[in-house]
Amino acid sequence: MNLKQLAHMLALSQTTVSRALNGYPEVNEETRRRVMDAAKRHGYRPNPSARRLATGKSGMIGYVLPTGNAVDIDPHFVEFLSGLGDYARSHDLDLVLSPADADDQETTYRRIVANRQVDAVYISSPRPADSRVALVSTLGIPFIVHGRSEGFDFEYPYLDIDNEGAFHEAARLLVQLGHRRLALINGDDRETFAIHRERGVRRALAASGLTLGERHVCSLVMTEENGYRAARRLLEASDAPTAIACSSLIMALGVVRAVRDLGLSIPGDVSLIAHDDVFPWLKPENFSVPLSTTRSSIRLAGARVAERLAARISGLEEGARGEVWPVDLVIRGSVAGAPA
Amino acid sequence: MNLKQLAHMLALSQTTVSRALNGYPEVNEETRRRVMDAAKRHGYRPNPSARRLATGKSGMIGYVLPTGNAVDIDPHFVEFLSGLGDYARSHDLDLVLSPADADDQETTYRRIVANRQVDAVYISSPRPADSRVALVSTLGIPFIVHGRSEGFDFEYPYLDIDNEGAFHEAARLLVQLGHRRLALINGDDRETFAIHRERGVRRALAASGLTLGERHVCSLVMTEENGYRAARRLLEASDAPTAIACSSLIMALGVVRAVRDLGLSIPGDVSLIAHDDVFPWLKPENFSVPLSTTRSSIRLAGARVAERLAARISGLEEGARGEVWPVDLVIRGSVAGAPA
DNA sequence: CCATGAAGCCAAAGCGCTTTGGAAGACTCT
DNA sequence: AGAGTCTTCCAAAGCGCTTTGGCTTCATGG
Incomplete structure (x- = not known):
C-alpha cells in the first residue's frame, strides 16, 4: 500500500493525502479525518526511503563507531545505549552505527553528513580540542557531545557530568x-x-x-x-x-x-x-x-542525549547549550580516617 | 556532484555512467575507465537514499534492540559489536539499531523488513522456539542467529559455540x-x-x-x-x-x-x-x-556473523547452514582435586 | 455586482538513482 | 551484398514521497 493507491482509493490527490497525513493546514479537517482513518485501516506507512529522498530527513541518529583490531569499545557504551535506545524507541528514531577506522573518523563523518544518512549525531569520549567536534560543527548537522571538549573558540552543545x-x-x-x-x-x-x-x-x-x-x-x-x-x-x-x-x-x-x-x-x-x-x-x-x-x-545521560538530539532535529532546541549534571557522592565502607 | 552532472560533464548518459560505475558488462572498458576516473577525481558518491529507493537495497544490517526501563542490554553486546563493526567497516556496511519494546519486537521486525530499511538482520540471545526466528524466517530477509533456537520444523542459519x-x-x-x-x-x-x-x-x-x-x-x-x-x-x-x-x-x-x-x-x-x-x-x-x-x-563471533550476513546479502551464502564453534578449555589455578 | 482573499484541492515537477527497451554502428558469416 | 549478431550507448520510465504553483469555489466587503 503506497501513497498513490491510498489516494486513488480515497479519490483524492497524492498531494492532499500527503498533506493530511503530515498535518499541513491547507486541508479540510473532515478530509483529514477520512484520510487518517483510511491510512490506519489499511496500515499505510510512508516508505522511508522515498520520504528520505524527497526531504533529506532520515529519522535516524548516527554514531561513528571507532573500530579496529586493537580498538576496544568501552563497556560503558552499552549502558549509554540502553538509555538512548529507550528514548529513541518512544520517538520512532533508529540509531545507525557507522563503523570507522579509529584513526580516520573524519571520512565517515563527512560521508554520513553528505549523504544525509542521519539527522543528527552524537559524539562520545571527547578529548580537548577534539577534531570531531570541530568537524561536525562546520558540517552543520545537529549534534550533541556526550562529555566535553575544550579549547575551541566556539561554543557547542554538550551534556556532561561534573x-x-x-x-x-x-x-x-x-x-x-x-x-x-x-x-x-x-x-x-x-x-x-x-x-x-x-x-x-x-x-x-x-x-x-x-x-x-x-x-x-x-x-x-x-x-x-x-x-x-x-x-x-x-x-x-x-x-x-x-x-x-x-x-x-x-x-x-x-x-x-x-x-x-x-x-x-x-x-x-x-x-x-x-x-x-x-x-x-x-x-x-x-x-x-x-x-x-x-x-x-550513564544510562540517564543516554536518554537525555537522545531527547536533546530529537529536540534539535525538530528545531525545538537551538544554540550551543551546555548541560552539566551534578554527581552524587555516596559514602560507604571503603573510606575511613587516615591510618596513624 | 550527482549522477546527472557527472554524466553531462562526460558527455555520456546517466545510464552509461551508472553502469560503468556499477561494473555492468555492456560498457566499453575505455569508457569505464574514463568514468571511474572522473568519478574519483570529482569525489562522486552515489546518493544512498536515491539508490535505495531505486534498488530497495540499503547497505545496512539491522538489529532489533530490546529496550525498556527494566531491560538491560547485555554487556557482551559491546564485544560482539566490536567484531561486527570491524568487519562491517571494511565492507562499507552500516549497522542500524532499531530500539523496540522488549515485549513487542515483532512490530519492529515487520517494519524494518517492510520498509526495506536493512538488507539483513541478526538475532541474538535466542530462546527455544524463538518467535523472532520464525518471524524473520517467514519475512524472507537474510538473517543469521547468533546462538541457537530449537524446536522448529525448519532449518535456519546460525552461528553458535558448542x-x-x-x-x-x-x-x-x-x-x-x-x-x-x-x-x-x-x-x-x-x-x-x-x-x-x-x-x-x-x-x-x-x-x-x-x-x-x-x-x-x-x-x-x-x-x-x-x-x-x-x-x-x-x-x-x-x-x-x-x-x-x-x-x-x-x-x-x-x-x-x-x-x-x-x-x-x-x-x-x-x-x-x-x-x-x-x-x-x-x-x-x-x-x-x-x-x-x-x-x-564473542568478538570473533561478531566478525563472523557480519561476514556471513554480507555473504548472504550478496547471494554468496545460501541455505540454512548452522556453524558451531568449538570452545577452548583453559586450565588455571582455580581447579584442583576434590577435598577429602 | 465585482473585486478580493481565504480555503481546499490538484497536477506535475522534483529528489538521484537504476533499469528497461531500444537503436546505431561495427562486425561476422554466408 | 544482405542478414544476423555483438557491442556500446541512450532516452525515458520508474522507485514513492514532498512540495511548488496554480485552479476552483465560496464567502466577504465596498
Whole structure:
C-alpha cells in the first residue's frame, strides 16, 4: 500500500493525502479525518526511503563507531545505549552505527553528513580540542557531545557530568578524614573527563596545601588489570598513598585485588572511592568492602542525549547549550580516617 | 556532484555512467575507465537514499534492540559489536539499531523488513522456539542467529559455540578430579545457551553415574550480585558442592566474593570454572586465583556473523547452514582435586 | 455586482538513482 | 551484398514521497 493507491482509493490527490497525513493546514479537517482513518485501516506507512529522498530527513541518529583490531569499545557504551535506545524507541528514531577506522573518523563523518544518512549525531569520549567536534560543527548537522571538549573558540552543545566537582568532593572528603597522600587512578588522560577529574582532585588538595605527587597519578585504559597494576605500583612505593580515587568500578576491582594481594585492607590501610556509572551487573555496594562512589547514571545521560538530539532535529532546541549534571557522592565502607 | 552532472560533464548518459560505475558488462572498458576516473577525481558518491529507493537495497544490517526501563542490554553486546563493526567497516556496511519494546519486537521486525530499511538482520540471545526466528524466517530477509533456537520444523542459519560440549568438558574434568557434588551457576535458562550448558554438565555427570541436584543448579541474570547470592546459597547448604561451573566471568566475580566471605578457598574448598567470552577489561588469568575457563571470543563471533550476513546479502551464502564453534578449555589455578 | 482573499484541492515537477527497451554502428558469416 | 549478431550507448520510465504553483469555489466587503 503506497501513497498513490491510498489516494486513488480515497479519490483524492497524492498531494492532499500527503498533506493530511503530515498535518499541513491547507486541508479540510473532515478530509483529514477520512484520510487518517483510511491510512490506519489499511496500515499505510510512508516508505522511508522515498520520504528520505524527497526531504533529506532520515529519522535516524548516527554514531561513528571507532573500530579496529586493537580498538576496544568501552563497556560503558552499552549502558549509554540502553538509555538512548529507550528514548529513541518512544520517538520512532533508529540509531545507525557507522563503523570507522579509529584513526580516520573524519571520512565517515563527512560521508554520513553528505549523504544525509542521519539527522543528527552524537559524539562520545571527547578529548580537548577534539577534531570531531570541530568537524561536525562546520558540517552543520545537529549534534550533541556526550562529555566535553575544550579549547575551541566556539561554543557547542554538550551534556556532561561534573567530573571535576565530583572528584573535588571525593578528594575533599578524604582530606577531611586526615589523608595526606592521595593517589588518582584515572582513565586515559587524553580524554577530557580524566583531565577534569584530575583537576578536581588537585584543587581539593591545593585547598589544604597538599599536592598530587607526580607518581601518584596514573592514567590508563580502564580495565581491571590496569587498576591492579596501578594500585600495586602505588602501594608498594615508599610514599604509598593512604587513599585512592579511582575512575571506574572496573578498575576498582583491580585495586581491591591489589590491596588484598599486598596484605593490606580497605579502609584500614587504604581508603578508596571510585566513580560509578551505574551498571546493572556490577554494583559498588556489593564490593567485599562496600565502595564509596561518585555516582552518575550513564544510562540517564543516554536518554537525555537522545531527547536533546530529537529536540534539535525538530528545531525545538537551538544554540550551543551546555548541560552539566551534578554527581552524587555516596559514602560507604571503603573510606575511613587516615591510618596513624 | 550527482549522477546527472557527472554524466553531462562526460558527455555520456546517466545510464552509461551508472553502469560503468556499477561494473555492468555492456560498457566499453575505455569508457569505464574514463568514468571511474572522473568519478574519483570529482569525489562522486552515489546518493544512498536515491539508490535505495531505486534498488530497495540499503547497505545496512539491522538489529532489533530490546529496550525498556527494566531491560538491560547485555554487556557482551559491546564485544560482539566490536567484531561486527570491524568487519562491517571494511565492507562499507552500516549497522542500524532499531530500539523496540522488549515485549513487542515483532512490530519492529515487520517494519524494518517492510520498509526495506536493512538488507539483513541478526538475532541474538535466542530462546527455544524463538518467535523472532520464525518471524524473520517467514519475512524472507537474510538473517543469521547468533546462538541457537530449537524446536522448529525448519532449518535456519546460525552461528553458535558448542556450549554443551564446553560445559561437558568442564564438568568431566571436575569429575575426573574426584568431585562428586557439582553445581552450575547458569544464565537465564529461558535462553538456549543456558539450556545447552546445563545439558553438558548433566551429561558429564551421568557418564559417571552422578547427577546435578535440583538445588545445585541456579539460573539467573548474569550479574555479579546474582553470582554472589547463588554461590552463597550453594555453599552454605549442608550438601555444598565442591566444584562450581559458572556461566560468566561477571558472575564468577560474585562467586569468588562469596567463597571468600564464607572463609573458604579456591581451589582448596571449591573448584571453579567459568565461561569466558573474552573481555578486554576483565581477564580470568587476573582473578585472585587464576580462573579456569571455557573460552570463546564473542568478538570473533561478531566478525563472523557480519561476514556471513554480507555473504548472504550478496547471494554468496545460501541455505540454512548452522556453524558451531568449538570452545577452548583453559586450565588455571582455580581447579584442583576434590577435598577429602 | 465585482473585486478580493481565504480555503481546499490538484497536477506535475522534483529528489538521484537504476533499469528497461531500444537503436546505431561495427562486425561476422554466408 | 544482405542478414544476423555483438557491442556500446541512450532516452525515458520508474522507485514513492514532498512540495511548488496554480485552479476552483465560496464567502466577504465596498
